[in-house]
Amino acid sequence: MRDLILGFHFIFSAYGFWLPNDPRGSWSATIRAFNLLRFGPATKVNTIRSVADQHHDVDLRLAAKESLLYPPVKFTGLQARAIVRGFADALTEHDYRIYALAILPDHVHLVMAWHSRHCDDIAKHLKAKATMRLSAEGLHPLAQYASGTGRIPSPWARNHWCPFIWSAEHMRVAIRYVRANPIKAGLQAQHWSIVTPYE
Numbered sequence: 001m002r003d004l005i006l007g008f009h010f011i012f013s014a015y016g017f018w019l020p021n022d023p024r025g026s027w028s029a030t031i032r033a034f035n036l037l038r039f040g041p042a043t044k045v046n047t048i049r050s051v052a053d054q055h056h057d058v059d060l061r062l063a064a065k066e067s068l069l070y071p072p073v074k075f076t077g078l079q080a081r082a083i084v085r086g087f088a089d090a091l092t093e094h095d096y097r098i099y100a101l102a103i104l105p106d107h108v109h110l111v112m113a114w115h116s117r118h119c120d121d122i123a124k125h126l127k128a129k130a131t132m133r134l135s136a137e138g139l140h141p142l143a144q145y146a147s148g149t150g151r152i153p154s155p156w157a158r159n160h161w162c163p164f165i166w167s168a169e170h171m172r173v174a175i176r177y178v179r180a181n182p183i184k185a186g187l188q189a190q191h192w193s194i195v196t197p198y199e
Contacts, residue, residue: 007099007165008119009174010110012127013157015142016072017106032158035069073141073155074105082137083108086130088194094125099171099198100178104185109178111171123160131155171198 075083080103087110090096097113115122131154134140146152165171175198182190 004166005114005164006167006171007111007113007174008115008122009163009165009178010108010112010119010123010126011161012108012110012123013160014073014075014106014108015070015153015155015157017157070142070145070153072106075103075141075155076105076139078137079134079139079141082133082139083130084192084194085137086133087126089133090126090129091194094122096122096126097196098194099196100175101192101195102178102181102190104181104187109181111165111174111178119162120160123162127154127156127160 083103084101087098087101091098094115094117096115098110099113100109100111102109110126112122117125131140134155135143135152140152141155142153165174179189182188
């Protein structure tokens with residue numbers, strides 16, 4: 001199977017962005033947060049297409065977000081820059097090759113070449129390094145909710161989404177999609193130094 005996989009399209013959600021029982025659907029099979037159970041079961045879907053535009057009960061979705069332990073994370077421009085620096089730290093340790101990167105206020109899109117590490121380990125590594133940078137630069141969005149021992153809640157959702165990229169055309173489509181994401185969200189185009197052109 002490895003010979004067929006050219007890369008990965010990672011989506012990392014910020015804390016509170018896409019809940020496991022989102023009425024539009026989610027990629028979660030279980031709900032681990034007790035406070036979310038009253039808003040319905042997990043809404044797992046089996047599609048790689050976005051369900052963001054699906055008609056849904058907006059009031060229910062927003063009520064569930066209100067029940068979270070902490071406010072949903074919204075990354076600022078400075079925090080986005082710190083996240084990229086954290087990703088750069090990860091690149092120096094495992095030589096990942098990133099072809100496209102978009103950091104939105106509530107989630108991150110990242111297209112990268114296939115790597116010998118398992119995609120789950122790559123996701124954990126990238127998010128951990130980004131979190132370390134946010135903390136080191138005094139920009140952690142949930143710093144005010146640190147416990148008595150100093151532990152700060154993660155700014156990321158527990159899981160991630162990672163469709164495999166199977167062909168050069170699929171890779172180009174994914175790269176175009178990620179590049180267009182900030183513009184679609186009303187932001188400026190993003191150009192990060194850690195991104196390598198895809199040839």
